[in-house]
Amino acid sequence: MTALLPPWLAAHLPVLPVLLPSLTAMLMLVLCHPSGEIGHDDIRLRWRRHISMASAAIGLFLAVQLMIGAHEDVLAVYRLGDWPAPFGIVLVVDRLSALMLVLVYLIALPVLWYAAGGWDAHGRHFHALFQFQLMGLSGAFVTGDLFNLFVFFEVLLIASYVLLVHGQGEARYKAGVHYVVLNLAASALFLVGVALLYAMTGTLNMADLSLRVAKVSAEQAPVLQAAALMLLVVFGLKAAVVPLYMWLPRTYAEAAAPVAALFAIMTKVGVYSIVRVHTMIFGAQAGASAQTAEPWILPVALATGALGVLGALASNSMARMVAYLTVASVGTILAGVGLFTPQALSAALYYMAHSTLVIAGLFLLVELVASQRGAAQDHLRPAQPVAQPVALGLMMLLGAASVAGLPPLPGFLGKLMILDSAAGLPAQPWVWSVVLGVGFLTLVGLARAGTILFWSVLPDLPKGGAASASGSSPRLIAATLSLLLAGVVMAVFASPLKRYTDATAEQLRDHAAYAAAVLGSQGGTRAETARPYTGSGAVTPPGKKE
Template structure:
């Protein structure tokens, strides 16, 4: 085994961390960028940031290729034995999330180099710290370090949120900071309760110990599970904890809002790991601790968010509401607690993240050509590039709404099929189809106002159109969504394999815990219901007669 193979799992964290430190040593590259010395530093910051992010994408793809073979890639910090040392572990899901994060980050960073990175201080260093936190959350093997990486990405996001300054950003940024601090405090309380009853926070070790905690002690674990659902639900934008997001994301600078599209998925990922796996079917007395509320809340999130999108008065706020709606759809798939539904939800999450990120960038491209009206959904002067921008919005709208043959349609179709025997199937079908229709209606309304209902008494935009760099960066994100459709079969097989791997606790424990895990295996209980292996239904998964 080469040095690279031995350290692959830690490199997604080390690479952005070292890049961020180099950028800090380079000095402040914002604010005074129009001066000779400042502009020189900004150019080097851009080159270093883009090179590091591109290298991160290559590294994530290398991990994905190894994980696709079913390998669980582990890294023990300091070579401390499990479960006492810090462990990083990359499985199919973790590798997929690393690739998704890099696929969003690279075009978004390129877009930011069009001028947004010069509107504030240390943008590129903060961007790398954000990537460090995101990547760390996707590869960590224990809950405490999940908290640590959450804090790293949140601290970076606090500053990125107000990047470019402005009264509106500072106002919503203050709310964002305060609410996240409260969520972090609840996170620690939840971890303390879990540790008090199990003596560990290692995720693989929890898979062995949680089922062994019987009533009445299991009640403490169930409270901890609910607390963590509040924390992760806030970060994922699960209703009613998502009301902060539309104003926050709409106020952020476009590249920051586009990067934040992946941040909600960190919350979704944490819910998957903790509530889908640890407190899933093998949880003993704590099994399915949040199942009675997760699916209803997820469906309610999608419905309320799409209604918010219909009522939005600006394109950026509409896209922010669609971010929440997409989270609801993904969590609805998780709440079905079956491998086919999980695989479908993962596929849908890939597309929705890319499309939402592209829409945030597209919103600024349109707003920049509408004069004083900017992104407000009111008639204004015609834009300088109606055909190009209109086609881009049409493609994004069709995919977000779930029209064939785009990946939004494929993902929702798989979700509908996976839920067909579930007791909640009529509700799931109704919500998914209704949300898709209303999403299309909301985006069609926005498109008609932006491109058709123009005011003839207002001079046309004198802008020559968006910078080719900005347009191309947005097109790359939309193009990645199209690739998901063209390569739907192999990607769907991967997401399905990732979902099934999550239910294989014995393999996860063996990889994460080594000899310690070999002393025993997770208690044998009913496996996740699978099309190839029927079993007793979960509380939310009773088959129809």
């Protein structure tokens, strides 16, 4: 894939983002303290921290290599067990998959660094579960098969169930029960939808489905439409769209800060699945009989953005406010997806990368502020002054400006691109009203929250009192700031990133090239690096230049 890797390793690069965290997780279990009791000075804990951080750093390096390959128009196909598609398990890394992998590890690395400040000592298996979560996320983004998408969904959900209650507490257990029940129901519905698709087409390989769905007879079309709607409901629950979002605010608000920050990418798994399935399988090429779910995406997205920001305004704590802003950001992303134009999809992908990083940083920032406000914690009411008002205040200002979409930050650029992509379309008034309204109300809500957190000081508490004397460690500040500054970096490199998302949107429309890469060649388990996407529906034969 690249000169930075030896050929034997480059040949297996697409599977490494899945194998690396799974092997690391198993090693973490071996290094677990035999007595079950751990402490901050436990030598095994220190080793787990170092190994977990090293694994995440290597994972980021591998994801970047895959992104470089995707940027060079290489669509990598990896067939496990030497079984040809569509009969065997196949992993496919295109531009979208590579982008999502990089996003996963850009969040994972600073979150692990933050958790090593003490949160990982609140339970025995934090690092193992964290790595299993990364395995599930990576697998979901690279799988080329709907059933294996279900499998990786379950892997990441099982890990998230336990991570949610990490640190224990009654509130977390209550939120965890709702989270588990709803996701188990969604998993059952996922299986039903997958079974209906298999019954109609005889395959679950995404590339094969993109060809066979259009050939389903008119008599079988209602069953196909039911399967499409079921999958939209399942992915909508994962993405937390209206009316399936009610579980998220409480769940994310009660989770430990590093867990909530990692969960910022969880809703994007649902968004990714909607983009992948409802553009490749049930897109325009599938015919009118298969496009039952697609008209729902835009109105649901606009309602999600509006209700998400209203929930943020009504929140009485910062954690719940950021959780509702997660919902609002999903609405903005899906508004671009629901327009179903390459320009709008490109804008949505750009905005998704930015919003995920910034919201992850805000979840960490909430805990930093809460830890310095005494009994009030993150509740939006007057309390003692924080010990680090300048540092935390500036970080709050940066995060608020990024989420609200103020220029010149990438939140502004992403929303501007979505608005521009809606120009001239019938839905333009609705998209403009909701996107601009969400941005304005987000700014109002965060300005109100910042005023209370940093300026509303109780008169009977002396400034710099004992409860607020201790500030956050440089490790925690640096981990949080790295996520918030990622938005600034995206603004600096906006032009190449926009070119990448433009090419990604165009590639997603070229179903013939995807199908040819996955189904067209006979090969072993080695990655097909000689099948680049050409933008014209063709796949370059091995050894032949354009």
